Amino acid sequence: MCTQYLRPIAGHTQDAFAEAKEFVEKFYDDAQTTHKVIIDSGCGTGESTVNIALAHPGTPVIGIDKSAARLTKAGAALNGAKLNGAGTVPPNAFLVRAELLDFWRLALDEVTARHWQIPYHALYYPNPWPKQSEATRRFHLHPIFPTLLQLSDAIELRTNWEIYAREFAEAARIATHGRTISCETFSPEQPITAFERKYKEARQQLWRVIISNKAKA
Numbered sequence: 001m002c003t004q005y006l007r008p009i010a011g012h013t014q015d016a017f018a019e020a021k022e023f024v025e026k027f028y029d030d031a032q033t034t035h036k037v038i039i040d041s042g043c044g045t046g047e048s049t050v051n052i053a054l055a056h057p058g059t060p061v062i063g064i065d066k067s068a069a070r071l072t073k074a075g076a077a078l079n080g081a082k083l084n085g086a087g088t089v090p091p092n093a094f095l096v097r098a099e100l101l102d103f104w105r106l107a108l109d110e111v112t113a114r115h116w117q118i119p120y121h122a123l124y125y126p127n128p129w130p131k132q133s134e135a136t137r138r139f140h141l142h143p144i145f146p147t148l149l150q151l152s153d154a155i156e157l158r159t160n161w162e163i164y165a166r167e168f169a170e171a172a173r174i175a176t177h178g179r180t181i182s183c184e185t186f187s188p189e190q191p192i193t194a195f196e197r198k199y200k201e202a203r204q205q206l207w208r209v210i211i212s213n214k215a216k217a
Helices: 011-028 047-054 069-071 072-076 100-112 132-137 143-152 162-175 194-202
Strands: 038-041 059-064 091-099 123-124 154-159 178-188 206-211
Touching: 011 059, 011 091, 011 100, 038 047, 038 100, 038 132, 047 059, 047 123, 072 178, 091 100, 143 162, 154 162, 154 194, 162 206, 194 206
Parallel strands: 038 059, 038 123, 059 091, 123 154
Antiparallel strands: 154 206, 178 206
8 A cells, every 4th residue: 555656647647637737727816826726536527526616616626537428428517407506617617537546646746846735635436346356446455545645635435335435444544644534324415426316316325434634632
């Protein structure tokens, strides 16, 4: 878990990150040296990105997904469909196609340089890679995990798979000190992703893990 992840960063992700960085700078349009940025990783069609942006209007929200096919469907979300009553695209929502692991490494460089501060990182319903042979592809068993933990002040993982949630929380406890880590069931009043809506309608139990820099009282 402590192995440094050194795979060369994909060119298309470098380009996507440059676009995201430009969006952030134009959003603030000021001389601040550090900008707050929220990240929505694995955003799919962008519905979650828009809903997060609506909840945090003063902060740019970058939705990232590696699938061009999913992002081409983002028009429905970005045109006001299923957005808790919103009918317009919030100006702080921005979607990019990129490899998550590469994007995180580039974002951490910005955080380390104090150009960005990421108060919240949404990790909603990632592929749990349920087969035992696929276990090392889970974020918490991958060399990228230390980067993920360093990236933001708070991470919220949501999943319908209890094992994934408990593993993620335990891996975070082992890898970090002085952070508050919770793992709990929850039922969203208003689902903010297509997966969340489907699981809620099917009455599946949902889980969330919240990792925060705030120490326990």
